[in-house]
Every structure is written in C-alpha cells, then in structure tokens.
Amino acid sequence: xxxxxxxxxxxxxxxxxxxxxxxxxxxxxxxxxxxxxxxxxxxxxxxxxxxxxxxxxxxxxxxxxxxxxxxxxxxxxxxxxxxxxxxxxxxxxxxxxxxxxxxxxxxxxxxxxxxxxxxxxxxxxxxxxxxxxxxxxxxxxxxxxxxxxxxxxxxxxxxxxxxxxxxxxxxxxxxxxxxxxxxxxxxxxxxxxxxxxxxxxxxxxxxxxxxxxxxxxxxxxxxxxxxxxxxxxxxxxxxxxxxxxxxxxxxxxxxxxxxxxxxxxxxxxxxxxxxxxxxxxxxxxxxxxxxxxxxxxxxxxxxxxxxxxxxxxxxxxxxxxxxxxxxxxxxxxxxxxxxxxxxxxxxxxxxxxxxxxxxxxxxxxxxxxxxxxxxxxxxxxxxxxxxxxxxxxxxxxxxxxxxxxxxxxxxxxxxxxxxxxxxxxxxxxxxxxxxxxxxxxxxxxxxxxxxxxxxxxxxxxxxxxxxxxxxxxxxxxxxxxxxxxxxxxxxxxxxxxxxxxxxxxxxxxxxxxxxxxxxxxxxxxxxxxxxxxxxx
Amino acid sequence: xxxxxxxxxxxxxxxxxxxxxxxxxxxxxxxxxxxxxxxxxxxxxxxxxxxxxxxxxxxxxxxxxxxxxxxxxxxxxxxxxxxxxxxxxxxxxxxxxxxxxxxxxxxxxxxxxxxxxxxxxxxxxxxxxxxxxxxxxxxxxxxxxxxxxxxxxxxxxxxxxxxxxxxxxxxxxxxxxxxxxxxxxxxxxxxxxxxxxxxxxxxxxxxxxxxxxxxxxxxxxxxxxxxxxxxxxxxxxxxxxxxxxxxxxxxxxxxxxxxxxxxxxxxxxxxxxxxxxxxxxxxxxxxxxxxxxxxxxxxxxxxxxxxxxxxxxx
Numbered sequence: 078x079x080x081x082x083x084x085x086x087x088x089x090x091x092x093x094x095x096x097x098x099x100x101x102x103x104x105x106x107x108x109x110x111x112x113x114x115x116x117x118x119x120x121x122x123x124x125x126x127x128x129x130x131x132x133x134x135x136x137x138x139x140x141x142x143x144x145x146x147x148x149x150x151x152x153x154x155x156x157x158x159x160x161x162x163x164x165x166x167x168x169x170x171x172x173x174x175x176x177x178x179x180x181x182x183x184x185x186x187x188x189x190x191x192x193x194x195x196x197x198x199x200x201x202x203x204x205x206x207x208x209x210x211x212x213x214x215x216x217x218x219x220x221x222x223x224x225x226x227x228x229x230x231x232x233x234x235x236x237x238x239x240x241x242x243x244x245x246x247x248x249x250x251x252x253x254x255x256x257x258x259x260x261x262x263x264x265x266x267x268x269x270x271x272x273x274x275x276x277x278x279x280x281x282x283x284x285x286x287x288x289x290x291x292x293x294x295x296x297x298x299x300x301x302x303x304x305x306x307x308x309x310x311x312x313x314x315x316x317x318x319x320x321x322x323x324x325x326x327x328x329x330x331x332x333x334x335x336x337x338x339x340x341x342x343x344x345x346x347x348x349x350x351x352x353x354x355x356x357x358x359x360x361x362x363x364x365x366x367x368x369x370x371x372x373x374x375x376x377x378x379x380x381x382x383x384x385x386x387x388x389x390x391x392x393x394x395x396x397x398x399x400x401x402x403x404x405x406x407x408x409x410x411x412x413x414x415x416x417x418x419x420x421x422x423x424x425x426x427x428x429x430x431x432x433x434x435x436x437x438x439x440x441x442x443x444x445x446x447x448x449x450x451x452x453x454x455x456x457x458x459x460x461x462x463x464x465x466x467x468x469x470x471x472x473x474x475x476x477x478x479x480x481x482x483x484x485x486x487x488x489x490x491x492x493x494x495x496x497x498x499x500x501x502x503x504x505x506x507x508x509x510x511x512x513x514x515x516x517x518x519x520x521x522x523x524x525x526x527x528x529x530x531x532x533x534x535x536x537x538x539x540x541x542x543x544x545x546x547x548x549x550x551x552x553x554x555x556x557x558x559x560x561x562x563x564x565x566x567x568x569x570x571x572x573x574x575x576x577x578x579x580x581x582x583x584x585x586x587x588x589x590x591x592x593x594x595x596x597x598x599x600x601x602x603x604x605x606x607x608x609x610x611x612x613x
Numbered sequence: 614x615x616x617x618x619x620x621x622x623x624x625x626x627x628x629x630x631x632x633x634x635x636x637x638x639x640x641x642x643x644x645x646x647x648x649x650x651x652x653x654x655x656x657x658x659x660x661x662x663x664x665x666x667x668x669x670x671x672x673x674x675x676x677x678x679x680x681x682x683x684x685x686x687x688x689x690x691x692x693x694x695x696x697x698x699x700x701x702x703x704x705x706x707x708x709x710x711x712x713x714x715x716x717x718x719x720x721x722x723x724x725x726x727x728x729x730x731x732x733x734x735x736x737x738x739x740x741x742x743x744x745x746x747x748x749x750x751x752x753x754x755x756x757x758x759x760x761x762x763x764x765x766x767x768x769x770x771x772x773x774x775x776x777x778x779x780x781x782x783x784x785x786x787x788x789x790x791x792x793x794x795x796x797x798x799x800x801x802x803x804x805x806x807x808x809x810x811x812x813x814x815x816x817x818x819x820x821x822x823x824x825x826x827x828x829x830x831x832x833x834x835x836x837x838x839x840x841x842x843x844x845x846x847x848x849x850x851x852x853x854x855x856x857x858x859x860x861x862x863x864x865x866x867x868x869x870x871x872x873x874x875x876x877x878x879x880x881x882x883x884x885x886x887x888x889x890x891x892x893x894x895x896x897x898x899x900x901x902x903x904x905x906x907x908x909x910x911x912x913x914x915x916x917x918x919x920x921x922x923x924x925x926x927x
Contacts, residue, residue, distance in 0.1 A: 147795060151791075232793075232902070356658070359669065361670070364671070387763055389766055396695060399695065403688065406683070406687055420654040424664055442647060446644055449640060449690055453636055455696070462789040537800075
C-alpha cells in the first residue's frame, strides 16, 4: 500500500521492557511476542502429538500386539486427540499468526486488550498443564477418546476430571482471544481502512472470532455438566440415572463442529493471502471469498448433527442435517474456484509458501470431497465410525489447517524473525512431508470402505495391507517434519537477513521492517482511496 | 467388505453403493480437473513465461455459475443419500425379530423362541429387525457387508435396525462405537442360510448351542462363550480385566467385600454370587464396577452348567 515507516524503535525481538530474558516474554503484552509464545508452546505440543500418533501407527503395523497393550493404545489415541484438537489446531493460526499479524494488517499498534491477550496465553498454558497432569498422576490416563462420550466417560476409572477441567480452561483462552480480535477489528482499523479494504486473512479471523465467542461456551457448559455428573451423579447424561447419552453428543457437537471451522477458516485466510502474492495478481472474487467466509461461519453452526447419523435421531432431523451439510460445502468450493482463478494470467513466482498453498488446495479438496460422502445419509451409515472418517478429518484438520500453517510460517517467517530460511531445504521438507501425508492418510479411506471401524487397537487380517502402507507413510511424514523444523529453527537464528518485503506482498505487514518494531508503526498509516490489499 | 462380489448381501447394498458411486464419480471428476487446471495455470503463467500479471478482480457471472452448479450437484448427492437411507427407517411388519445385547465387550443374540447365540444366524431373503439393547455403555452394531450400522444406546427405547439378507454366507459384524478396553475385540459373525436350514436350526432348542454338545461342561463353556465371559476372564491363566478361570475351582482367594479383605473358597455359592452380584466380592487387585449382573439373563440351569464347566478348567 505505502512504503512508510523508517525505524525509530528497537525491533520487538530485541526490545527490553520491564523484565529481561524469559520474563520479558511471558509477561510481555506485545501481540507479536504473544504470537510467538503461542508458536513455541504449540510447536512443543504438536511434537508430542506427532510422537503419540507415530506410536499409534507403529502399533497398527501388524495385527495383535506390536508395541503396547490395548489400554495404552486407547490412552494414546485419547491424548493424541486432546492435544492436537484443543492445544494445537483450535488455537491454531489465529493464536500465532492472528496475534502477530492482525494489528499490523489493520495498521494498529496492538490488539484492543493487550493484557487480556496475555491472560489468554496464560489460560492456554494452565489448561495444557492440567491436561498433562491428568496423564502423569492419578488413577490412569484418560481413555475415552477426545470426544468424552457418555456414558463411558462416567464409567471409566481413569483420570477424567483434570482432563475435562483442562479442556474447559483452554476454552476460555479461545473465547478471550475471539473477543479481543472482534473488538480490535471493529475499533482499531487505521484511517481509510474500510471493511471493503480489509485483507482476507483479517476477514477470516473476524468470522472465526465470532465462532470462538459464541460456540465455545457451549462446550464449557457441557464439560462442567460432565464434571458434575462424575462428582455428584446428577443424571443428565447417564442413562442409569435417567439421563440421555445422546444429549451429550448434541451438546458436544454443537461446539465441536463449529470448532472445525475455527480451525479451517483462518487457514483459508492465509491461503487467500499467499496465492495473490505469489501470483502478483489481485485476488479473484474478493467479495465472494468474504461472503463465503461469513456463510461458513454461520451455516457451520447448524450442521452438527451429521456426526450423529447413526446415533438414533429422528428421521426429520437426519434429513435436515444432511441437507445443511451439503449446503456448507458450497462456500468452500467457491473459495477453491476463486483461488485457482487467481492464478489465471498471474505471474507466478514459485516459492516454498506457494508450494504449501497449492498442496493445501489439493489435500483440502480431497478432504472436502470425502466430506460429501459423509454428508450423504446412506453413505454415512456405511462409513461412519470407520477409518474413512479418520482419513477425512485428518485431510481437513491436518491437511487443511496443518498445510496452511506450514504455508503461513514459510510465508511470514522473514517478517517474524527478520531472517530467511534455506529455501532448498524448505522445498525438500515440503515434498517429503506431502508424500508422507498422502501415504499415511489415503489408505484410511480404503480401509474405511472395506469396513474397518476406527479406534481399533487390533484388526482382522484383511485390513493388514492398508495399515502397513499407512504406518510407512507416518515415517515419511515424520522425516519431512524433522527437515522442516530443523531448517526453520536453524534459520531463525542464523538465516540470511530478510528484506522488508521479500515476496512483494501488498498487505500492510510488508510495509514495516522485518522484524517489526515494538509498536509496529512510527506513525499510524492512512489508507488512500485507491489503495487495497491486492492492488498489484 | 466393500467388494462387488457381495453386492447383493442385503437389500440396502444397492442404495448405499449407488450413493457412493454418484458422489465419488462427481468428486473424482472435480478433483482431477481442478488439479490439472491448477497445474496448467502454474506452468503457463509461471513468471518466466508470463512476466507481467494481468489484473482481473473477479467475475460475477463466474461466481454465479460456480455457486449454482455445485449447489445442484450437492442437491443431487443429497437426494441419493436420502433415497438410499429412507428404506432403512421403515421396518416391514412381518420382519423376524432378534434382540441383540451389547455389553463390554461382546454381542449376544436372542431369537423369538428364546434361543441365544454369540453368532447371528439369519434366514436368507427374510426381513429381520434387530432390537438393540446396550447393557452398559454405547456400542454400535455394524455389518459392513449389509451396509448397516446403528448405535446401541443404553436406556434408549425403540432402538432398532432392520435389513434383509440376500446372500448366503458368513459376514463380519463389528462394534463401531468406542466402548473401552477390548473395543477392537468386540466383533462377531453373521451366518446367513437358506430359510429351510434356518428353520430347522432355530426349531431345535435342545441344541441351543451349536454342535458337539455332549456334556454339561461343553454346554457351560458354550454359554460362557455366548455371553462373552472370555473377553475379560482368560482360560490360560493370563491376566485380563478380570481374574483368570484357570485352576480357580476350590481355591482359596482374597476378595474385597465392602472395602474389607477376606478369604473365600471358590465354590458353587461363590460362583453364583459372582454372576448375579459381581460387585459384592471383588477379587483383590481387580477393579469394581466393570462387570454387570447377569440376573435375568442366565437361568439357574445355565449357571449350573457354567459351574460344571469351571470345575474342569485347569
């Protein structure tokens, strides 16, 4: 937009406030430092989740016991799910890139409530420690699956309460972040930055924030009810006390389905930034992408029942949820069409973030299209609760959000750290990771179509082939992940110094130095009438 | 198993498979064509070949086209899903009823005449209604070859599924809803036979329990198999969720009764109580609350047969 802002301030990495060292970070209210706090904590939790996932795949290498017994396996997939969902993908891109970039992208010095922002991270850490405590202490690691389905979650002798309380606290972190972003976007846009000039990443953060704010309390309430049920036997969900286990499922998915959109919307936003930049071309259908974002955020509330087609709902409810599920697919399709059209007649500069973005589109299409199978009643009855579903949501949540996260980190890395990574190694990491991903999760579609149920510690001989391939894929994926991480960690300290705008992007963050100064701008920028985030 | 050779295993296969075919067909078409298009664009408009981008901000016409076409296609998919599913909700009046009990971690099947098995036996070409009873937690009855699945919800009334087997053979039957430790071992088989063969099988209630019944011990073992004792109690001394049955008869063991340890001898009275009130005396070192009472499910005679069998497990 404008090339402003020479530096009169220290950059945020070197700035020294009231505290030094570690305290200078964990007590910092700077949105950029908070973004990095999330990045580091999530990277640790993600690595733990990956290790658990690898252990599960290794166990499934052959029928019968391979490395652990059934109880350990059940605990492993539970913890893998809890960590990956509540500690990695739900905070996901908003916590890291939203925090880091949102104020800069709207020309503000920070978010609306910087202290609340820090509190959100503290809540996140507290939640993480509570859940970890559930693993290490008490009568046994939770073994209910991340869905905590009643009545098993009341019957199991394992350590459920700390895990539930931890998830509850993590929910508050998410609610506060959403609230903060909403106020920031409404109140703190710089002069001239109309809603119609907001970058698409900010728009997706906006849609996501509404879901965080409105849907997360439902899961908070549900978890409180589970805790009350376990402690006092109040009989809301437990059929032995006259409760209804299906009510639990409704309450759980009323949050947890919109949560999928909390995960994927910001991912779509990041892709909507990367594709125009590397095509050096205006995004195709700016308004259509915004409309589709808001449509997903809204319709996404109304489709939770498709997780429960075999649970025993009324026929009318089944038809309604199936129909709405198909409708929510359309805005996602619109985005894909617009992204591909953005490349048309562009001038494409193929770099690592662009590789990640196009592989995102590919795996997201597979994830979305397999979702159509699950949205159709007759087909859902057949593959529900099978490996097909596991394949589908890993394509969406890991393929979608995960690939977009890697795209985003490779895109904004020079801005965040002021250094450039080794591009050759980054590309090698990408290709290895992508091959591993496809090998790991594609066989799950096949296994599900063969009829292999999910959450199976052991399986019949006929499912062996697909499982071998999948386990093999997990090793390739892990290799790719190590390459990526080593490259990024190394480059953050020793990479070549990055320019202010290495990719020739047009959004506001590329107008400030890399890494950005403490208060982002010396002077709050003004957006002229004919400026725009995609005016190349 | 999803393979064409058994596509006629039940009356629902056609509707379900057609739904798959329609959705996967459309999906592959879009996946392949969009991917190819993307690769063509990336190649053709690479910076080397196309150094200056042509700025295009969008096209309302295209947006409408690619909203309306997917809308119509997804409505088509919805229709097939709906059409394939609808008959699953309407049970014919003349359907044969079988009650399925699901518990951690096995299924048992009770027929109209009171006969009980651990494997589901069914006649070919006759509608069957399965009444689903979950004894403890959620389970889900899943027969892939028939393309049917229904969760078994504890306390839920009118919990059922139906289908009509259309091909003789043995098919797998799984629990599809995670239900704890031995979830992956909670599976059984469906045996579909000619109606005449089925009728003589079901009529023979003396032969309640498959072949080779010559003594109370064999009957006892078969009963225990049917109700799934061995999911938690081994016969070879290995430790599962509950204590092993090996060499247990006549032994003195330590149990916990109302929080206090005491010694008991495994005799008829103890076994009977362990079956009807499993949480009264819990063998030291094992967890309370995992086993449910078999009161009303096992007759006195069944229990006597079980006792006869336990005497022989060494």
